[in-house]
Amino acid sequence: MLLSRSHRIGYVVKRYPRFSETFIVNEILAHEASGVEIDIFSLRPPVDTHFQDSISRVRAGVTYLPHRSLRGADLWEALEDAGRTLPGFWQSLELARGEDAETVYQAALLALEAQRKGITHLHAHFASSPASVAALAARFARIPFSFTAHAKDIFHESVEPADLRRKLESATAAITVSDYNVQFLRREYGPAAANVRRIYNGLDxxxxxxxxxxxxxxxxxxxxxxxxxxxxxxxxxxxxxxxxxxxxxxxxxxxxxxxxxxxxxxxxxxxxxxxxxxxxxxxxxxxxxxxxxxxxxxxxxxxxxxxxxxxxxxxxxxxxxxxxxxxxxxxxxxxxxxxxxxxxxxxxxxxxxxxxxxxxxxxxxxxxxxxxxxxxxxxxxxxFDIHRNAAQLRSMFHGADTLIQAN
Known part of the structure; x- marks a missing residue:
């Protein structure tokens, strides 16, 4: 099922662009080829010295969320702005309990940008900080959120199981890139990972x-x-x-x-x-x-x-x-x-x-x-055809959005 042109997807990533993450660029290009509007939100600026030529074909704009030298005044300004703009924000802020200040700050800014740009769904690549920010922003903005888990964000010793379990439970859709990953997540996280679906990264x-x-x-x-x-x-x-x-x-x-x-x-x-x-x-x-x-x-x-x-x-x-x-x-x-x-x-x-x-x-x-x-x-x-696999992903977006609207 294809998303209608009224849908606008916000992609949340840690750094954009990254030389080694052509799979994200491939996915965005396939969505754009289908007529879906995409906006990219990056938690950090790029640090690579070289970039792949395919990036030049991406039409989506990039918003870099502020992250360095966070002052208390900046945080409170963002929260007050969100409180004035986003219905029910102060009640939903309870969901941020336990998150670090930078995550809350970026999530509030992302939620405001999502409302301003008419974003209807947030999708994060990697179950680490991008998913943390996207999950909280989606709750603030009252829109669905999904993420794709890859490898380091699943297997590395720094992964906090309780944190990943919360994301699996709160996401309206969770995707990973291999059957092996699906089996691992279901074995380690039980019912929280019951709805994880494998969609392979694809190529044009x-x-x-x-x-x-x-x-x-x-x-x-x-x-x-x-x-x-x-x-x-x-x-x-x-x-x-x-x-x-x-x-x-x-x-x-x-x-x-x-x-x-x-x-x-x-x-x-x-x-x-x-x-x-x-x-x-x-x-x-x-x-x-x-x-x-x-x-x-x-x-x-x-x-x-x-x-x-x-x-x-x-x-x-x-x-x-x-x-x-x-x-x-x-x-x-x-x-x-x-x-x-x-x-x-x-x-x-x-x-x-x-x-x-x-x-x-x-x-x-x-x-x-x-x-x-x-x-x-x-x-x-x-x-591994990217257009076919990206269509599967859009179908999941549509299902998640429909579920949210029904509730």
């Missing part, structure tokens, strides 16, 4: 044309933030095994992040500087070219020591759509798309030898590359 497949991996150079590529959960240290160790075995290859680890110095040191220590490179972050059009010119895409994801892990890496979906055969690990929802021997190769996490064996197998078998790539593309077309 017109931007990710398939090219069968015929006569690809012996190149391995991976893309992502240089952080522990991506497993890039494991990939470097696997490359060392390939080099020791006389395998001809070149590996690119594209991205930037906290572990860059550590990974460069590991490459130097293992004598791999001639065959493993870290070219830094790149815009998406360049990333597409890098992926589509490789024989192997490696996503050796791991569960980090702090519990953080990937949900379902968007770049893995992109590689499958583009026709590059993938090797990955059974972390969270990845086995839902990388089915061993069917749509890719699967190896245990934290096992460089198994990863090296799988990558060598692909490098040495062009026929296997073509077979896996073709089936992977069909899977992406069937389950």
């Amino acid at each position: 497949l017109t931007r990710f044309g398939f090219d069968a991996p015929l006569e690809r150079p012996r190149r391995i590529v991976t893309v992502g933030r240089l952080v522990e959960k991506k497993g890039f240290a494991v990939l470097i160790d696997a490359c060392a095994l390939l080099a020791c075995g006389g395998v001809s290859f070149h590996c690119e680890i594209i991205g930037s992040g906290l572990e860059e110095a550590q990974l460069r040191a590991r490459i130097d220590q293992l004598g791999l500087s001639n065959c493993v490179t870290l070219p830094g972050s790149r815009p998406q059009n360049e990333i597409i070219r890098h992926i589509q010119s490789a024989a192997v895409f490696a996503a050796p994801c791991i569960e980090a020591e702090d519990g953080n892990r990937d949900g379902l890496p968007t770049v893995l979906l992109e590689a499958m759509a583009l026709g590059t055969p993938c090797v990955s690990t059974p972390v969270t929802g990845i086995p839902e798309i990388v089915r061993d021997g069917e749509t890719g190769l699967m190896v245990p996490q934290q096992e460089p030898a198994a990863l090296a064996t799988a990558m060598a197998r692909l490098l040495d078998s062009p026929a296997l590359q073509v077979d896996l790539a073709g089936r992977a593309r069909r899977t992406i077309e069937q389950e």
Whole structure:
């Protein structure tokens, strides 16, 4: 079911734009293509130095909610403004008990902006601070609220179970990005998570044309933030095994992040500087070219020591759509798309030898590359088309809005 043009959705995110969060941009663009009006509310300004070109196609305006150096006078001014403008505000303020001052302040400002702009529904990406602010603002403004939970906001050691349970209970709709996440939330949170629904992140497949991996150079590529959960240290160790075995290859680890110095040191220590490179972050059009010119895409994801892990890496979906055969690990929802021997190769996490064996197998078998790539593309077309998946999300918005109106 499509939302009518009278509906206006407010997207609440922590930072916008973010280089690594193309899935949010994809979703917004799909909504806009369907005729839905979107407004973006960001709790923080951007800090990245590079941005994806798809951001330039977003029509929605961005409102940055103030957050730094909050003074008591600013808070009271926002509350008094909300009290004058929003019916029943002072009664609903009781719901803010236990929240920090900044969350209450931003929620009051967001509720005022929602009323001013005619927002009919708030949707937060991530069950952390964006969902906290959106949930409270929705109560202040008396409009429905939903959120999408991803990975860190579910699994990280910093997640407060009581807080996440309250959000699951108060949301008119809760979405997450894999069946694994749905099962985890229902197991951990019981009835509060009974209505959580899986809607996969999607891709605009017109931007990710398939090219069968015929006569690809012996190149391995991976893309992502240089952080522990991506497993890039494991990939470097696997490359060392390939080099020791006389395998001809070149590996690119594209991205930037906290572990860059550590990974460069590991490459130097293992004598791999001639065959493993870290070219830094790149815009998406360049990333597409890098992926589509490789024989192997490696996503050796791991569960980090702090519990953080990937949900379902968007770049893995992109590689499958583009026709590059993938090797990955059974972390969270990845086995839902990388089915061993069917749509890719699967190896245990934290096992460089198994990863090296799988990558060598692909490098040495062009026929296997073509077979896996073709089936992977069909899977992406069937389950990860952004326009179809965004329509499912809008259907949930409509159902939530109808439920609120009925009550």
